[in-house]
Amino acid sequence: MFTKKQLLIKGLLSVAPHMFSVIPFGIVCGAIGIELGFSPILVYAMSIIIFGGASQIVFLQLLSGGASTLIAVTSVGVINSRHLLYGAVLSEYLEKLSFIKKLLISYLVVDQGFAESNKFFQKNKNEPYLHYHLLGSGGTLWIFWQLSTLAGIILGSFVPEELGLKFAVPLTFIAIVVQDLKKLDHVIVMITCGLSSLLFFDAPFKSYIIISPLIALFVAALVLRLKK
Amino acid sequence: MTWSSIIFAGIITYFTRMTMVALVDRDLLGERIKAVLAYVPSAVFPAIIFPGIFITDGAFIEMNDPKIFGAIVAILVGYFSRNVIATILSGLFSYWIIIFLL
Numbered sequence: 001m002f003t004k005k006q007l008l009i010k011g012l013l014s015v016a017p018h019m020f021s022v023i024p025f026g027i028v029c030g031a032i033g034i035e036l037g038f039s040p041i042l043v044y045a046m047s048i049i050i051f052g053g054a055s056q057i058v059f060l061q062l063l064s065g066g067a068s069t070l071i072a073v074t075s076v077g078v079i080n081s082r083h084l085l086y087g088a089v090l091s092e093y094l095e096k097l098s099f100i101k102k103l104l105i106s107y108l109v110v111d112q113g114f115a116e117s118n119k120f121f122q123k124n125k126n127e128p129y130l131h132y133h134l135l136g137s138g139g140t141l142w143i144f145w146q147l148s149t150l151a152g153i154i155l156g157s158f159v160p161e162e163l164g165l166k167f168a169v170p171l172t173f174i175a176i177v178v179q180d181l182k183k184l185d186h187v188i189v190m191i192t193c194g195l196s197s198l199l200f201f202d203a204p205f206k207s208y209i210i211i212s213p214l215i216a217l218f219v220a221a222l223v224l225r226l227k228k
Numbered sequence: 229m230t231w232s233s234i235i236f237a238g239i240i241t242y243f244t245r246m247t248m249v250a251l252v253d254r255d256l257l258g259e260r261i262k263a264v265l266a267y268v269p270s271a272v273f274p275a276i277i278f279p280g281i282f283i284t285d286g287a288f289i290e291m292n293d294p295k296i297f298g299a300i301v302a303i304l305v306g307y308f309s310r311n312v313i314a315t316i317l318s319g320l321f322s323y324w325i326i327i328f329l330l
Contacts, residue, residue, distance in 0.1 A: 017312035020320075042230060049238035054276075059237060069233035076237040080244045082275075085268045087248025088257070094249055106246035111276070115269055167295055167323055168316060170280030171302050173273040175315035178306035186270040194274035198288075201279055209275050216271035221264045 002124075004132045011136020014116035021172030022112070022141060023148040024165035029057055030152020031159045036064040040153045047149040051110070051142065053169075055079040056149075058206060071205070078205040082213060086114040093121045093130045105131055108138025115176045185223045192216045298323030 002010070026047075033043030038060055046056045055076040062072040086109050094102060117134045124130065152159065159165070180186040196212035203211060257265075281299045282289055289295060302319030309315070 017316070020313055020316045038230075042234070045231075046234055046238075049234055050241050051238075052241055055237070055241065059234070063230065063233075069229060073233050073237045073240065077240040077244070080241040082272050083241070083244040084248050085265075085272060087245060088252075089265050089268050091249050091252065091254045092262070095254055099250060102250035103246060106249045107242060109245040109249070111273075115273070118269065162327070164295075164323065164327070167280070167298060168320060170277040170299065171316045171319040172312070173277045173280075174299065174302050174319070175306050175312040177270055177273050177277075178303055178315065179310065180270055181303075181307060186267065189267050189270045190274045193271050194278035197275040197278045198282055201283060208279070212275040213268075213272045216274070217264055217267060220267035220271060221260070224260075224263055 002127055002129070004129045007127070007129055007132035008136040010120065011113075011117060011133040011138075012140045013136075014120060014133070015112050015137045015140050017175075018112045018116075018141075018172050019144055021168035022144050023151075024168045025053055026145050026148025027152035027155060027159055028165050029053055030149040030154075031156050032057055032152075033060050034153055034156040036060050038064070043153055044150060047146055050076060050080075051107070051145065052076070052080050053145070054209075075205045078207050079209050081210045082111075083109055085213060085217075086111075086118075089118055090114065090121075090134070093125075094134075097131055101131070105134060105138070108134065108142060110138055110141050112172065112176070113137035113141050185220070185227070188223055189216045189220045192219045294323050294326035297326055 029047075030043060033046070033056075034040065043060070046059070050056055050059070058079060059072050059076050062075060063069070087106070090109065094105065097105070113134065117137045120133050121130055177186075177190060180190070193212045193216035196215045197208045200208035200211045202208075277299075281295050284293070284295070298319045301322040302315050305318040306312075306315035
């Protein structure tokens, strides 16, 4: 059995390697906001209020491109709706928490933290303080997201666009799923999702980001049925 | 106007995080749905990976785009090393080598 502190540190360490992608992306995110002509306070406030990298960029790009606030807000909601899936997975492990604690820890549910904590949860189902792992992973991501978007706001145009730092984002997620390429059922689900995302890329409100996972989960259900 | 829409977007985003954790009773989900949920990482992350590689500024890339090379290197390094840092850095550096040296 692990202590709370051990779990917190394990959570922290599990996402630490992803900082090689989170920090560059955070810097790009802050820099884009300034480049598009928004005030530094507003760009930074999004990192606390929304706390979702891709959706923050899309929001500012849409507004600066003359889209209505309704479209911008809807797009953020659609892009971030994938958290519903993370929550559905995590709820099994957070079931015993009080309602208040559930409300608080929910704020820290983000892609990489979900991915790494979920991997740990699957192997350690019976630990009593599992949520401390999520606190460690999500908390670390939160802190570094704040610092790196702040750095991007300050550095602004000093960040050379030729570096293509945004490319660090797909790489960090490759690192998360790459071991599942050993399992045929997962490969089928991944390819379904990936191809769907390209096919539906131009769907309104960036909805490819939730349409393609739903298609992939449907395929997963079919695969499960065939396996029986 | 921008501020209120940010706050609104933040509230919506928080609800996407909180709803399934705090509001929905897990017992409502049947066994079959729980089994399907085990595929969530594989079903979600490629929707970030594929467009991140194959689309630049809203358009499909050419087949000789350095991002494809970087992604292949990252997949191979990640698969065999099982190391997140090695995966990210090998992908980034192989991408930069093509851009800046070739």
